[in-house]
Amino acid sequence: MNLTPDEIDRHRRHILLKEIGGPGVQKLRRASVSVIGAGALGGPCALYLAAAGVGRIEIWDDDHVERSNLQRQIQFGAADTGAAKAERLAARLKEIDPALTISAIPRRFQPGDAPAGEILIDATDNFPARFALNRFAHINHRLLVSGAASGWTGQVGVFASGVHNGAPCYQCWVPEMPPAAEACDEVGVAGPVTGITGSAMALETIKLITGAGEALVGRILLIDGLAGAYRTLHLRRDPECPLCNA
Numbered sequence: 426m427n428l429t430p431d432e433i434d435r436h437r438r439h440i441l442l443k444e445i446g447g448p449g450v451q452k453l454r455r456a457s458v459s460v461i462g463a464g465a466l467g468g469p470c471a472l473y474l475a476a477a478g479v480g481r482i483e484i485w486d487d488d489h490v491e492r493s494n495l496q497r498q499i500q501f502g503a504a505d506t507g508a509a510k511a512e513r514l515a516a517r518l519k520e521i522d523p524a525l526t527i528s529a530i531p532r533r534f535q536p537g538d539a540p541a542g543e544i545l546i547d548a549t550d551n552f553p554a555r556f557a558l559n560r561f562a563h564i565n566h567r568l569l570v571s572g573a574a575s576g577w578t579g580q581v582g583v584f585a586s587g588v589h590n591g592a593p594c595y596q597c598w599v600p601e602m603p604p605a606a607e608a609c610d611e612v613g614v615a616g617p618v619t620g621i622t623g624s625a626m627a628l629e630t631i632k633l634i635t636g637a638g639e640a641l642v643g644r645i646l647l648i649d650g651l652a653g654a655y656r657t658l659h660l661r662r663d664p665e666c667p668l669c670n671a
């Protein structure tokens with residue numbers, strides 16, 4: 426499966442990286458990813474994945490674009506107000522690369538749903554969806570790239586409990602749903618912090634697909650936008666975890 430002249434031209438800056446190269450671009454073309462959430466994290470994440478030539482991308486979201494989203498959801502413009510986010514983002518990805526297979530699923534991810542991607546991107550804004558997605562990834566041996574942003578801070582982790590023996594799952598990091606979990610609607614968030622977080626999620630996904638570098642498996646990247654500081658926590662599998670040690 427050789428690269429076409431269009432692909433060589435399009436992906437030249439990735440081909441030049443020895444950690445990706447032509448074989449990495451071919452792996453990206455064969456990869457399938459489900460992006461759960463087409464908002465402030467899923468938007469930049471999906472844009473970079475499409476630009477990198479990820480062959481199959483599924484976008485899940487039941488929401489519609491509102492004017493108050495435009496402060497951070499840079500995948501949308503004023504004319505998209507009222508449009509279904511999953512469909513509008515899928516159309517935007519097609520504009521980037523018409524050769525990709527992009528599907529929009531205009532539904533909220535719920536327990537019992539089965540995203541098709543071999544890598545699942547948790548770009549949701551609510552804990553029930555995060556927990557359900559973590560459970561699905563663990564049971565079905567999928568990699569989970571998870572991100573969150575609030576206020577001036579963001580965090581990103583890769584959860585591989587269903588794939589690598591001993592790797593922690595999302596619930597090893599967040600054992601229980603916080604009683605009064607804040608969603609982005611209720612608290613402020615600095616727009617670029619969501620962009621940094623979503624871009625870091627895309628970067629981790631590209632690393633997982635191509636094998637470049639060290640993915641954030643068993644680690645959490647913490648982004649502090651106000652301090653201008655980034656740090657990484659190490660995370661172990663929780664022997665009391667209700668999911669991965671059950």
Ligand SMILES: [Zn+2]
Pocket residue numbers: 586593594595596597598662663666667668669670
């Ligand atoms: Zn766990």
